[in-house]
Amino acid sequence: MTADKDAAPTPMMAQYIEIKAANPDCLLFYRMGDFYELFFDDAAEASRTLGITLTKRGKHLGEDIPMAGVPVVSADEYLQKLIAFGHRVAVCEQVEDPAEARKRGAKSVVKRDVVRLVTPGTITEEALLEPGRPNHLMALARLGGAGRNAAFALAWTDLSTGSFRLVESDIDRLATDIAAVEPSEIVVAEPVFHDETLQPLLRRYGRAARPEPQALFDGATAEERVCRFFGVATLAGFGGFSRVELAAAAALIAYLGKTQMAARPALQRPERVVAGSLMQIDPATRASLELTRTMSGKRQGSLLSTIDRTVTGAGARLLAGRLAAPLTDPAAIRARQASVGAFVADMPNRQRLRAALTGLPDTERALSRLSLGRGGPRALAAIRDGLEAGFAVAAAADTELPDELRDAVAALAALPRSLHQALSETLADQVPLIKRDGGFVRDGAIPALDAARALRENSRRVIAELQGRYAAETGVRNLRIKHNNVLGYFVEVGEAQAKALAGEDGETRFIHRQTLASAMRFTTSELGELETRIAGAATEALRIELEAFERLVAAVGEAAEALRRGAEALAVLDVSTALAELAVAEEWTPPHVDDSLAFTVEGGRHPVVEAALKAGSGEPFVSNDCDLSPPGASRDGFGAIWLLTGPNMGGKSTFLRQNALIAVLAQIGSCVPATRAHLGVVDRLFSRVGASDDHAEGRSTFMVEMVETAAILNQAGERALVILDEIGRGTATYDGLSIAFAAVEPLHEVNHCRALFATHFHEMTALAARLTRMRNATMRVKEWEGEVVFLHEVTAGVADRSYGIQVAKLAGLPAKAVERARQVLAELERGEQGEKRTAFVDDLPLFSAVAQRVETPAPEAHDKLRDALAALDPDSLSPREALEALYSLTALLRASR
Numbered sequence: 001m002t003a004d005k006d007a008a009p010t011p012m013m014a015q016y017i018e019i020k021a022a023n024p025d026c027l028l029f030y031r032m033g034d035f036y037e038l039f040f041d042d043a044a045e046a047s048r049t050l051g052i053t054l055t056k057r058g059k060h061l062g063e064d065i066p067m068a069g070v071p072v073v074s075a076d077e078y079l080q081k082l083i084a085f086g087h088r089v090a091v092c093e094q095v096e097d098p099a100e101a102r103k104r105g106a107k108s109v110v111k112r113d114v115v116r117l118v119t120p121g122t123i124t125e126e127a128l129l130e131p132g133r134p135n136h137l138m139a140l141a142r143l144g145g146a147g148r149n150a151a152f153a154l155a156w157t158d159l160s161t162g163s164f165r166l167v168e169s170d171i172d173r174l175a176t177d178i179a180a181v182e183p184s185e186i187v188v189a190e191p192v193f194h195d196e197t198l199q200p201l202l203r204r205y206g207r208a209a210r211p212e213p214q215a216l217f218d219g220a221t222a223e224e225r226v227c228r229f230f231g232v233a234t235l236a237g238f239g240g241f242s243r244v245e246l247a248a249a250a251a252l253i254a255y256l257g258k259t260q261m262a263a264r265p266a267l268q269r270p271e272r273v274v275a276g277s278l279m280q281i282d283p284a285t286r287a288s289l290e291l292t293r294t295m296s297g298k299r300q301g302s303l304l305s306t307i308d309r310t311v312t313g314a315g316a317r318l319l320a321g322r323l324a325a326p327l328t329d330p331a332a333i334r335a336r337q338a339s340v341g342a343f344v345a346d347m348p349n350r351q352r353l354r355a356a357l358t359g360l361p362d363t364e365r366a367l368s369r370l371s372l373g374r375g376g377p378r379a380l381a382a383i384r385d386g387l388e389a390g391f392a393v394a395a396a397a398d399t400e401l402p403d404e405l406r407d408a409v410a411a412l413a414a415l416p417r418s419l420h421q422a423l424s425e426t427l428a429d430q431v432p433l434i435k436r437d438g439g440f441v442r443d444g445a446i447p448a449l450d451a452a453r454a455l456r457e458n459s460r461r462v463i464a465e466l467q468g469r470y471a472a473e474t475g476v477r478n479l480r481i482k483h484n485n486v487l488g489y490f491v492e493v494g495e496a497q498a499k500a501l502a503g504e505d506g507e508t509r510f511i512h513r514q515t516l517a518s519a520m521r522f523t524t525s526e527l528g529e530l531e532t533r534i535a536g537a538a539t540e541a542l543r544i545e546l547e548a549f550e551r552l553v554a555a556v557g558e559a560a561e562a563l564r565r566g567a568e569a570l571a572v573l574d575v576s577t578a579l580a581e582l583a584v585a586e587e588w589t590p591p592h593v594d595d596s597l598a599f600t601v602e603g604g605r606h607p608v609v610e611a612a613l614k615a616g617s618g619e620p621f622v623s624n625d626c627d628l629s630p631p632g633a634s635r636d637g638f639g640a641i642w643l644l645t646g647p648n649m650g651g652k653s654t655f656l657r658q659n660a661l662i663a664v665l666a667q668i669g670s671c672v673p674a675t676r677a678h679l680g681v682v683d684r685l686f687s688r689v690g691a692s693d694d695h696a697e698g699r700s701t702f703m704v705e706m707v708e709t710a711a712i713l714n715q716a717g718e719r720a721l722v723i724l725d726e727i728g729r730g731t732a733t734y735d736g737l738s739i740a741f742a743a744v745e746p747l748h749e750v751n752h753c754r755a756l757f758a759t760h761f762h763e764m765t766a767l768a769a770r771l772t773r774m775r776n777a778t779m780r781v782k783e784w785e786g787e788v789v790f791l792h793e794v795t796a797g798v799a800d801r802s803y804g805i806q807v808a809k810l811a812g813l814p815a816k817a818v819e820r821a822r823q824v825l826a827e828l829e830r831g832e833q834g835e836k837r838t839a840f841v842d843d844l845p846l847f848s849a850v851a852q853r854v855e856t857p858a859p860e861a862h863d864k865l866r867d868a869l870a871a872l873d874p875d876s877l878s879p880r881e882a883l884e885a886l887y888s889l890t891a892l893l894r895a896s897r
């Protein structure tokens with residue numbers, strides 16, 4: 001045993017241990033023949049995650065070595081699962097021919113090295129990626145220390161397409177800016193990663209957020225590193241970047257180097273996102289509005305999946321990106337609207353284009369795989385087909401087009417025709433996935449390849465032809481060409497005919513090799529050559545094909561920029577036609593978007609709830625108007641707030657969200673589910689739902705609501721749209737009511753934003769009397785024979801009660817419990833009557849505090865006093881009238897106390 005323990009590891013194990021030590025945070029895929037093997041803890045982890053068998057191989061320090069393996073051919077499938085579970089994988093390949101290793105001695109091990117780290121943000125394989133979802137790798141840089149004044153920047157790329165963007169941020173906007181990109185992986189400098197203030201933000205991304213050495217983010221060398229990557233002397237041509245942006249960009253590039261090793265991804269030039277050009281939507285709002293996934297994390301049932309009518313992967317990704325980051329510039333929004341509008345108006349063109357785009361391969365991702373050396377013949381075929389579709393679309397395009405479409409068509413017309421010609425002439429119509437076995441070059445494309453193939457495939461015919469020729473030349477009719485392992489190909493004739501093969505001068509091209517009892521065998525130099533050629537034909541054919549492959553890949557690389565623009569153009573066309581298709585099918589209308597503070601929606605609908613009703617009960621969706629435009633009488637010109645009361649299940653949440661979604665849809669340039677809409681651009685969107693316990697972050701419901709409400713009050717400006725759904729319901733009544741009040745008053749008085757507020761606290765409706773831009777609205781219900789009927793109609797006014805008990809009955813609460821609830825409610829309502837209830841509004845400590853901060857309008861009695869004062873005209877009063885006025889004023893003052 002002792003001897004065993006001290007035994008040195010085998011050379012192979014020693015190599016494994018060394019490579020594993022250099023990649024401690026990755027599962028190591030160690031290449032052995034046709035398998036990637038995992039050892040020790042990696043094996044146990046892979047076996048658990050992948051459900052593969054755990055076996056043993058040899059011993060290390062006297063213990064069995066656990067081992068698990070996956071076949072190389074199906075590695076992608078396993079990689080996908082491991083990445084989904086948050087693992088990183090180091091792929092370790094044999095980097096020399098085993099024959100070389102053998103030359104060094106019988107016991108030497110084949111050299112191996114990690115050729116690539118597979119991480120969630122750096123995957124490029126089709127099998128590992130969702131076709132319609134961008135896959136972003138992000139670097140987060142911070143300069144200027146940990147204080148509030150620190151500068152932040154984000155750099156991100158979708159390696160599968162080569163996009164590269166940058167944005168500057170600050171501590172308040174950071175979470176929102178990150179959420180707009182939906183990164184699959186975020187790299188952060190170690191000290192920043194461990195900074196407590198950023199922990200809650202990064203925790204949201206779990207294992208996808210990773211600490212990396214500070215050196216990657218070094219600001220001093222950043223510019224030089226970015227220049228080196230792009231092979232330029234200065235970045236002046238790319239536009240100006242701030243120091244912190246450069247630090248983020250350099251970190252991103254360094255991390256790509258670390259994970260991609262020798263492969264150099266073809267990134268586009270960094271493009272700066274101008275702060276303020278996008279609607280800011282924080283993570284909580286995104287989650288609550290279910291923009292790209294539902295609360296439970298599914299795509300199905302999100303706004304994106306409901307509106308997505310695109311027919312290509314690139315189109316789906318562009319739509320997802322647009323939905324994640326709506327615009328704020330009315331002119332830019334109108335430009336996109338014009339593209340959609342053009343296809344709404346022109347059905348034949350829309351359908352023709354959609355038919356042309358349907359089934360098109362993913363050119364963007366194919367291009368990127370080729371640039372990383374991971375593309376096969378199918379990636380080349382994808383480029384060929386993309387080019388073909390691009391030319392066809394450009395040729396059929398209208399001459400009168402809105403700007404965005406005209407640019408797209410121009411990009412398609414500029415696609416390289418020579419590359420298309422080379423690809424179509426060289427590649428076969430159907431090509432295999434991998435290049436290793438050849439078979440992707442078209443017959444007739446390369447004469448030398450045709451010859452090699454002919455030789456390989458038609459060797460019999462070639463031999464027969466040669467046999468015929470020899471027979472004719474020698475006059476020996478039964479001359480045969482045969483083959484065996486000793487002589488290879490040889491000519492055989494009967495003994496009697498052998499003379500005919502010998503030349504008159506003794507010189508002959510038939511060389512005698514063997515004499516048998518009744519036959520003689522000869523070889524010729526031609527036969528010898530044929531022998532080598534046939535044996536080498538397969539190798540030769542493959543070599544020629546691989547050479548052609550490399551030539552085509554190089555040609556694609558040279559045209560990369562034009563190809564990328566073409567792919568983007570096709571995506572723009574896909575999104576524009578898809579949104580037009582949606583608008584026509586669902587009867588959506590183009591909203592009028594400008595830079596006013598208007599928010600008028602007529603006949604608005606919730607696209608997801610409507611679709612669910614259609615697919616389910618078939619009940620029609622009841623459309624509703626919403627008007628948050630500055631009220632005509634409003635002196636300050638700010639937008640309005642609606643306070644919405646109504647029974648549970650009455651449709652409050654649906655109404656609130658549909659208006660937020662209409663704003664989002666309008667600002668991505670889409671039509672909206674309404675009969676008419678006029679929207680002044682929203683710069684920030686907030687949506688909060690009360691009582692969402694956030695156990696993940698270890699905070700109580702009350703705390704979460706306070707923190708989130710505070711965030712809105714601190715950040716919302718007059719252009720914001722705020723949706724508050726039953727804020728305060730998650731805590732004891734008075735506390736909850738306090739929060740609700742504490743939110744609404746400042747929204748009206750300080751933030752001046754447009755807002756929709758749903759609540760069960762009916763006490764709040766009294767505020768409408770004092771807040772000039774606030775309106776009460778309610779969900780209509782009908783009571784019929786003790787049952788409640790929801791009409792889902794929003795009307796002006798206040799709900800008379802909550803109908804909670806009726807709803808509970810509908811939900812199947814036992815009859816006895818319902819009866820008891822009715823009694824308790826009656827008791828409570830009796831007890832709550834009188835002064836206590838009316839005084840409540842002003843007695844709340846939190847409310848009083850807010851009231852001091854904001855300029856609270858006087859209560860009703862004070863209003864009367866003021867009115868009376870205002871009505872006085874001292875110059876026209878007689879002394880007696882003046883005395884009378886003084887008396888009545890003091891009486892009014894007393895009444896107000």
Ligand SMILES: Nc1ncnc2c1ncn2[C@@H]1O[C@H](COP(=O)(O)OP(=O)(O)OP(=O)(O)O)[C@@H](O)[C@H]1O
Nearest residue numbers: 620621622623647648649650651652653654655792
């Ligand atoms: N405008 C509408 N037309 C048709 N059905 C609707 C409409 N609005 C809501 N509904 C239906 O009513 C259900 C409940 O709506 P919603 O969740 O918006 O009610 P709520 O008033 O917010 O309820 P709660 O107070 O319990 O949260 C929805 O799932 C939908 O099926």
